[in-house]
Amino acid sequence: MADLGRAALVVTLGLALYALVAGGYAAHTNRRRLADSARNALVCAFGSTLVAALVLLAALARHDFSFQYVAAHTNRTLSTGYALSALWAGQEGSLLLWLLILTGYGALAVFVNRTLLRDLVAWVVPVLGGVASFFAFVLVAVASPFKTQVPPVDGAGLTASLQNPYMVAHPPMLYLGYVGLAVPFAFAAGALLSGRTDERWIVATRRWTLAAWTFLGFGQILGAHWAYVEVGWGGYYAWDPVENAALMPWLAATAFLHSVMIQERKGMLKVWNVVLVALAFELSVFGTFLTRSDVVNSIHSFAKSPIGGWFLAFVVISSLFSLALILLRLPLLKARTKLESALSREATFLYNNLLLVALCLTVLWGVLFPVLTQLVKGETRTIGRPYYDFFLRAFGLPLLLLMGIGPLIAWRRTSVRALLRTLAWPIGVSVVCGAALVLAGAGSSRPGLIAYTFSAFVLATIVVEVVRGTRAVGSVFTLVARNRRRYGGYVVHAAVVLLAIGIAGSSAYGRSTEQRLLPGQTMRFDGYRLTYRGVTRVNTPQALETRAHLDVSGRWNGSIATGTNDYKFPPEPNKKVAIETDWLRGEDLYVIADIRNSGAVYFTVLVKPLVNLIWLAGIVFVLGSLVAMWPDAREQRRLVTRLAPARASA
Amino acid sequence: MPTRSPARLVVALAVAAVLAVFLIYQAVANSSTPTVTPSQIGHQSGKLAVVGTVVGPVTGDAHSAAGMRFALADPNDAKPVRVLVDYHGDDPPPLFQPGRSVVVTGTFARGRLSGTGIITKCPSKYTTSAPKA
Numbered sequence: 001m002a003d004l005g006r007a008a009l010v011v012t013l014g015l016a017l018y019a020l021v022a023g024g025y026a027a028h029t030n031r032r033r034l035a036d037s038a039r040n041a042l043v044c045a046f047g048s049t050l051v052a053a054l055v056l057l058a059a060l061a062r063h064d065f066s067f068q069y070v071a072a073h074t075n076r077t078l079s080t081g082y083a084l085s086a087l088w089a090g091q092e093g094s095l096l097l098w099l100l101i102l103t104g105y106g107a108l109a110v111f112v113n114r115t116l117l118r119d120l121v122a123w124v125v126p127v128l129g130g131v132a133s134f135f136a137f138v139l140v141a142v143a144s145p146f147k148t149q150v151p152p153v154d155g156a157g158l159t160a161s162l163q164n165p166y167m168v169a170h171p172p173m174l175y176l177g178y179v180g181l182a183v184p185f186a187f188a189a190g191a192l193l194s195g196r197t198d199e200r201w202i203v204a205t206r207r208w209t210l211a212a213w214t215f216l217g218f219g220q221i222l223g224a225h226w227a228y229v230e231v232g233w234g235g236y237y238a239w240d241p242v243e244n245a246a247l248m249p250w251l252a253a254t255a256f257l258h259s260v261m262i263q264e265r266k267g268m269l270k271v272w273n274v275v276l277v278a279l280a281f282e283l284s285v286f287g288t289f290l291t292r293s294d295v296v297n298s299i300h301s302f303a304k305s306p307i308g309g310w311f312l313a314f315v316v317i318s319s320l321f322s323l324a325l326i327l328l329r330l331p332l333l334k335a336r337t338k339l340e341s342a343l344s345r346e347a348t349f350l351y352n353n354l355l356l357v358a359l360c361l362t363v364l365w366g367v368l369f370p371v372l373t374q375l376v377k378g379e380t381r382t383i384g385r386p387y388y389d390f391f392l393r394a395f396g397l398p399l400l401l402l403m404g405i406g407p408l409i410a411w412r413r414t415s416v417r418a419l420l421r422t423l424a425w426p427i428g429v430s431v432v433c434g435a436a437l438v439l440a441g442a443g444s445s446r447p448g449l450i451a452y453t454f455s456a457f458v459l460a461t462i463v464v465e466v467v468r469g470t471r472a473v474g475s476v477f478t479l480v481a482r483n484r485r486r487y488g489g490y491v492v493h494a495a496v497v498l499l500a501i502g503i504a505g506s507s508a509y510g511r512s513t514e515q516r517l518l519p520g521q522t523m524r525f526d527g528y529r530l531t532y533r534g535v536t537r538v539n540t541p542q543a544l545e546t547r548a549h550l551d552v553s554g555r556w557n558g559s560i561a562t563g564t565n566d567y568k569f570p571p572e573p574n575k576k577v578a579i580e581t582d583w584l585r586g587e588d589l590y591v592i593a594d595i596r597n598s599g600a601v602y603f604t605v606l607v608k609p610l611v612n613l614i615w616l617a618g619i620v621f622v623l624g625s626l627v628a629m630w631p632d633a634r635e636q637r638r639l640v641t642r643l644a645p646a647r648a649s650a
Numbered sequence: 651m652p653t654r655s656p657a658r659l660v661v662a663l664a665v666a667a668v669l670a671v672f673l674i675y676q677a678v679a680n681s682s683t684p685t686v687t688p689s690q691i692g693h694q695s696g697k698l699a700v701v702g703t704v705v706g707p708v709t710g711d712a713h714s715a716a717g718m719r720f721a722l723a724d725p726n727d728a729k730p731v732r733v734l735v736d737y738h739g740d741d742p743p744p745l746f747q748p749g750r751s752v753v754v755t756g757t758f759a760r761g762r763l764s765g766t767g768i769i770t771k772c773p774s775k776y777t778t779s780a781p782k783a
Contacts, residue, residue: 232744358669370685380685382699387681514740516713564744573744594713594741602713602741 002067005055005146008048012099013136015045019129027122027194035122039110042125045132046103053100056093056145060086065151069093075157075569077542085168086158091292091307092145094171098288099135101179105208106132109183113204120201123190131182134314143307157569160543166226173219174246178284180212181249184256185281185322188274192325197270197332202260207629209260209277213253214625220246221618232575234512234590234606236614239388241367245287248367251360252280255353262349265411267336271326272353274333278322279357283364285315290367341413348406352399359395363388393447397454400500403493404458407465426460448508455497455504462490480627485635488628495621498613505586505610512606518599526607527555528589535563535595543567547576548593548601555589556580562593562603586612683755688722689729691758699755700733700763701725706748712737722763725751733758737765745770 023038025031056069060083065071073086073093088094106128110121139145161167184205191201223243224236237243256276259269289311326333339346366383373381408422420427433456434449442449466487469479480487515523517532524530533549547561560578567574578591587609594602685699702722712718717738724731735754746752746768756765 369682373682381682382685383681384683390681514713573747575744592741596711604740 001055001059001064002146002148005052006140006144008052008055009096009136009140009144009146011048012045012052012103013133013140015041015048016103016129016132016136019045020126020133021129023122023126023129027126035125038125038129039114039121042103042110042129042132043107045129045136046100046107049096049100049103049136052139052146053087053096056096057084057087060084063155065155066148067145068147068149069145071149071152071155073155073158075155077569078158078163081168082158082163085162088171088175089158089162090145092139092143094175095135095139095143095307096145097172097175098179099132099139101175102128102132102135102182105180105183106186109186109205109208117200117204119194120187120190120196120204123193124186127186127189127193128182131186131318134310138307138310142310154569159570160565160567160572160574161230164226164230166222166230170219170222170226173215173222177212177214177216177219177246178249178287180208180215181253181277181281181284183208183212184277188277189322189325192274192329192332195329195332197329199264199267202263202273206260209253209257210625210629213250213257214622214629216246216250216253217625218618218622220250221615221621225615225618228611229577229579230574232577232592234577234592234604234608236506236611239366239385242287242291244363244367245283245290248360248363249280249283249287251356251363252276252283255356255360256280258349258356259353262346266346268338268346269350269353270333270335271330274322274326276353276357278319278326279360282315282319282322283360285311285318289315343409343416343419344413345406345409345411348402348409352402352406355395355399355402359391359399362391362395396500397447397450400451400454400458400496403496404454404461407490407493408461423461425464426457429460430454430457442509445504445508448504451500451504451508455501458493458497462494465490482634484630484632485628488624488626488630491624491627492621493624495617495624498617498620502586502610502613502615502617505613506608509609510606510611512604514602514604516600516602523603523605524554525605528552528605528607529554530591530603530605532601532603533559535599535601536561542569543574545576546595548595548603550578550591550603552580552589556582560589560591562591563595581612583612586610586616588612685753687724688733689724689731691733695759696757697755698758698763699753700735700758701751701753702733703727704746704748704750704752705732708746708748712739712741717765718742720748722752722754733763734761735763735765737768739766739768742768743770 019038019042022034022041026034026038056067058064059067059070060074061080063070063074063076063083069090069092070086073090074083078086086093088097110125110128113121113124184201187201187205187208191197220243223246227233227238228236253276256273259273259276262269263273289308292307292311339350341347366387369383370380373379404426405419405423408426409419410422414422430453434453437443437449437452442452466476466479469487470476473479473482511526513523513525515525517523519532519534522529522531529552531551531553533551536547536549538545538547543565545563545565547563549559549561551559558580560580562578563576565574565576566572575592578589578593580589581587582589587607588611590606590608592604592606594604596602683697683699684694685701686694688700688702691698691700700722703725705721705723708718708720710716710718717736719734719736721732721734735756737754737756742752750770753769754763754765755767755769756763758764
């Protein structure tokens with residue numbers, strides 16, 4: 001079986017190289033049949049990669065420990081579901097998943113666009129072939145998941161903290177996002193290589209970008225929720241380099257999704273858009289490099305593996321390729337129109353883009369700072385949470401405000417008076433909300449108060465837009481159906497508002513205390529009364545489960561249990577926190593226990609206001625993205641009409 | 651064909667440069683902490699983040715006045731240097747135990763690190779552990 005997997009990967013490498021070399025030659029010399037052949041090779045590469053992935057999945061399901069990978073990441077007690085999820089629990093398996101998604105996305109993207117964008121696809125194939133060749137080479141020559149050994153009696157098992165449903169979904173979501181960004185990158189590169197830098201590549205890849213962006217965003221929310229419920233420190237985001245690795249391409253892709261609207265409508269920001277799409281792709285590969293190179297200290301202690309250098313080389317080469325291509329095609333990327341006023345929708349989108357990119361680069365600076373100080377000063381210095389929090393507020397709050405202004409401001413130009421008239425209702429609502437919040441005591445945190453007030457402003461602008469539109473067409477469903485992209489975007493904006501409120505509430509207004517209790521003793525905190533009843537220990541086949549039991553009364557009545565699980569395979573302790581949710585307030589009572597042999601327990605009690613809005617934001621975010629992505633026959637007809645002149649000239 | 655104003659480019663570059671300088675200043679002046687391994691501490695003092703492997707025995711209690719005590723060695727025991735740590739604060743993460751890679755932040759003075767925060771590195775997805783024979 002391992003031989004079949006190895007052979008399948010070698011076939012993938014051959015097909016990807018063929019797509020790169022033959023596809024590039026065919027596109028350059030305009031040989032149609034050879035280009036079709038290269039495209040078919042890319043589609044077949046998905047088939048051979050699928051065979052390799054199925055071989056590994058079968059070995060995982062059968063606990064075939066003759067595969068080194070299976071023995072290192074599973075054991076016999078692991079359920080089939082978690083055993084299969086070990087496909088992305090280790091380095092080699094996750095790279096195989098990368099390649100599977102890449103070839104799958106690539107095959108679908110070139111197949112769907114093969115007729116409408118034939119000239120562009122001819123150049124897209126070699127670009128995707130090049131990326132796939134790199135990953136296939138790494139899997140064949142450097143990090144093969146099909147290394148075999150004399151099978152041991154049992155495997156090492158899956159890390160306890162990864163045995164969680166969120167961890168089953170979180171990594172593949174991120175991979176779907178990271179890899180998905182290769183498609184718009186390939187189309188942008190294809191447009192530059194072919195010299196056809198009109199808006200077709202943007203139109204063709206809009207849904208791909210949206211899908212990748214949605215996966216990446218939702219994957220991060222899932223990861224944050226996993227950290228919150230499983231890791232047991234009371235937080236959900238630690239600005240760790242590996243977490244930042246997913247945030248950076250998402251920020252760049254967010255900027256891109258906004259700026260493409262300006263190019264589609266006004267023919268502006270062409271250079272900016274190709275830079276953004278290249279940045280998003282390079283950051284997604286850089287993130288993969290970061291997680292596997294050990295160049296920075298992270299709570300995710302990724303090993304110093306031989307693939308780090310290969311990834312760095314790939315990032316450098318592909319970045320230089322992108323830069324050279326953009327510089328070479330600069331004369332073709334001139335704007336059709338120019339910015340007429342600093343008070344216009346175009347300008348607002350530009351400000352939004354600058355803030356998003358500034359935030360992205362700020363995070364990148366923080367991630368690279370230890371490496372840079374080591375290189376420059378010979379001393380590693382790391383940047384802490386205050387740095388990131390400062391810039392999140394500095395760039396995030398103006399972004400929130402722009403999210404309200406952008407959709408309501410006129411294209412081309414407007415006056416301050418006209419803008420104020422348009423925004424009268426939202427401004428009124430936010431002022432009233434701000435005043436009410438101050439009266440309610442929310443003034444204790446200025447950033448929190450600003451975030452809440454700006455959130456009220458954005459929500460009010462969305463409501464104003466929907467009400468106006470509904471009045472015009474008669475029904476909200478008709479309104480959304482007529483412009484799914486626009487109203488899907490508003491739903492996503494609402495999700496961002498929920499996220500902002502959740503982050504502001506749980507961080508700026510969160511409360512915590514720590515107390516040592518003996519059985520029978522009681523502590524009071526923030527309207528809760530917690531009485532410690534005692535400790536139980538249950539020995540299960542998987543773990544020794546130690547729990548401290550508490551009776552809670554006051555704002556919530558009931559019992560909770562918190563403690564640790566000492567897993568047996570592999571032997572690892574894992575904290576088990578108690579979380580009680582007040583759905584009406586969106587608030588959590590979060591209790592962590594440090595159980596001592598003396599019978600005393602140190603309880604850390606956190607009250608996290610509105611934290612559940614963050615998870616709700618994830619669901620709303622996906623819904624909004626689905627609305628924006630949903631196929632639209634009218635849009636398709638417009639697209640065909642629009643592309644007709646370009647096809648005729650091709 | 652619209653003409654491009656070089657003044658706009660100069661302003662944009664100037665804004666970017668100011669932002670970059672501000673970022674550097676912020677990072678260096680306020681938020682950065684030297685991160686060293688035990689063998690790199692040398693004559694340093696003050697706020698530090700020490701990356702190392704926990705060496706037992708781990709004694710005491712993080713919540714008590716005396717604190718929890720343990721030592722840190724270089725990762726992979728590259729050099730035979732130990733740093734003694736007195737840790738006060740929140741419970742260390744559950745994975746904290748001898749042999750585990752950690753980052754301890756605190757103040758280093760008179761040969762001891764007075765720790766106030768511990769990050770225990772996750773047993774990674776991307777490190778392979780030896781299967782049972």
